Amino acid sequence: MTTELPPPTTRFPESEDRLVAALRAGDEQAFATLVRRYHASLKRVARAYVSTDAVAEEVVQETWLAVVAGIERFEQRATLKTWLFHILTNKAKTRGVRERRTVPFASLAGADDEPAVSPERFQRAGDAWPGHWATPPRPWEDPERRLQSLEARERLREAIAALPAAQQAVLTLRDVEGLEADEVCALLDLSPGNQRVILHRARAKVRDALEQWFEEEAA
Amino acid sequence: MNRDEILCRDFVELATEYLDGALAETDVELVEEHLVICSLCREYVGQIEATASAVGATETAEPPEETLRVLLGAFAARHGRAA
């Protein structure tokens, strides 16, 4: 049973039409580019459904084989990217069911009651300004440039890899792959509210790691 | 939610919804009223945005060479000149 995909939000960029044409014409270079480009993201999403990295890797390979078999029939009603992730999530869901992982996706996001920012960072009843920051975020100087440094990027990768699988999946689809909220909800069978909570937890955790890095750099 | 004010502790939970334009209009107004007087929360939401942006710029890890070889083989078999 396929879920109904939302219509594409943008027209196909010229390069996407060319890529699809090249793939259909058997251009191996084009296929290699496609695999290199999406393999890691596909794996991160798969990992939210299955029990190990190895199984996630298998799911992704099955996905690529399905792409090989199905590219001729790909009608471009959705973008290539959405189509890829749609195949992936279907296969990952099936595999997850076979592994008898019945835990719903949303509850993998991490403790439901865990707030995005630790409560200790806010003032409490009896303090001068209850509910306001006690330990506020320190301003980040020149963040765009500094976050491009090798060290920052390493920290960023580590922080993402340390997230619970479901948070990695949503963060990957929204912030790495740039899919819209409604597309991600359709792919992962998530309500908009749940999707946002998971995304926010993920971003908040990564922000914490980057905050630490900025503090270390300033010391 | 029926409330008079959104404080820092509330706002940090809503930052992504706010950025997504997913908050109810009344809450948008409460958020904006708060951001006017709270440079710390303005900094926080800016950091969330910078984080999302930095995540978007991370390089993707390459698949294992062996995997790529196998997949290219399958692709060539199906679509290539050899077929």
Place this chain on the structure above:
Amino acid sequence: MIAYKVLRSGSVGPFSGHVWPRPRDGAAGAWVVAATGGAICRDAVHGCRAVDLPWWLDDELWEAEFDGPVATGRHKISAPRARLLRRVDGWHHAGARRFAEACAQRAHERARAIEPDAGGVVLAMAAGAAQCAQTGAAAVTAYIAAQVAGRVGGRDAMAAERTWQAAWLRAELGLRA
């Protein structure tokens, strides 16, 4: 409807970042039309009535015309389009400073009245207001003053403080709308 638009220096919208066209040679600024589907702006242009100003104060204060069905929120109005008519000159720098100092003074007097000795929490809040007033941070000072009023006299006192703030602005700046 004639109402107000609060902007950052350079006539920049505080949340949209949009640069508002200024009036020139006696003619109103060009219409700013809501972009449909904008994530944060929603489908409307925003502003406020004089009574709402204390919540939004920033560098620049403009009288503006809001056209089309005008919706009213808690402390703001929204419309499909709006344009700047004339700047409220009394606000810039000196006016903001005077307003902030007036708010801080009231906060201090309220605090002193219930905490005659030094070291109280409310006095500390009022001291914070005084600090903000020195830099002319009008919105923050007004907020603190309202919070002090609330701590001392409850919600009615907080609302009354905001009403006083709006009345000060109307009188001192000669607001017409």
